[in-house]
Amino acid sequence: MPKVVDVDQRRGEIVDATMRLIARGGLGAATMRDIAAEAGWTTGVVNHYFADKRELLRQTLQQSIRRRVASRSHTEDTPPAQRLRDELAAALPLDEEGRMHWLVTAAFLSQAAGDAELATVQRDAYRAFRANVAALVEATDGVDAATARERAEQLIASIDGVAMQAMFDPESWPPQRQLALLDAALGAD
Template sequence: MPRLVDHEQRRAELGEAAVRLILRDGLDGVTVRGVAAEAGWSTGSLRHYFGDQRELQTYVVQVATDTLRRRVLPRVQRPRAQGSVVERIAMIVEELLPLDAERREEYALWSAIVEWERRHPPEGGSVTWNDQRALHRQCVAVLRGHESVREPDRATLPHPDAQVELWAALLHTFVDGLAGQIVNTPGEVSADTAARLLRALLRAVSHA
């Protein structure tokens, strides 16, 4: 009797292999041949699941996006009752900064997603970018005395307070730039320096 194949499980295995390749070689390392070798498959077997390299990379980017959400969201949503509002918000925003090995991996995945979207702009806009903007919008709103939004769909909409939208954009831009400096110039921007700069900006947001 022929052995039954769990196709979803096999696709998941391929996704895990592709994520390992992204972390090691970047998005350009995600080729049909490369993923097959990483997963221990033949190239022909992999082509049974993906017709060409673009189809494979589209799937891999979705896997990377899901991986980021699965890893980051529980940390971001963890209750934080201790410390000032600025300190609690800083601890949330720091989950997006590559301050340790785990978060550097996540930054590498995010960079691969950004590169893919640069090559193939999504029709509805960047899901990852919108997720990040929604988080920054929530953080700024709380810093400026607004109630936090419970419904995820509402968090992606512009805030009625124009100052919240302005500061959310500034915080988003600041965090992206700070993350890049941490990765690219670690000798200049240490984790302590990043923490200090982030808290200085958040204090400015709360008092503006």
């Protein structure tokens, strides 16, 4: 009897291996051979689950984004101001998972500059994030939609700047400093 394989699980294992390689060495480190070795499979297995490297890379970026979205923990009972802080804090590289997401994102940013498909994935993720943050700003501050969007853009720009610095200089930007800057940004008018 042939072994039943969970296709989503196997694809997930391969994507996870790809994320680890990219986080350690950038997109150049993610060769099909190295991805297969990192995942514990052959290149034939990787090729069976992904049409080509491009599809695998797109899925890797999308999975990294999905995981960050899923890591945001709050309930509808949580006050909007706390949900706003939680949403922005979840976007910072406060732990290894957050750091890996940022390393993968940074690697894909340069690639997306010349790749319309990857640029669309990045753009859509930012649009969704901005819309969510703007809705929380609107609920927290009682401002109109245009003002909330502008404030959301300012907050996201601050968070992105902190994240980039923390990624490359974690000693100067430990989690408590990242969160202190977030709190200062939230307190600023």
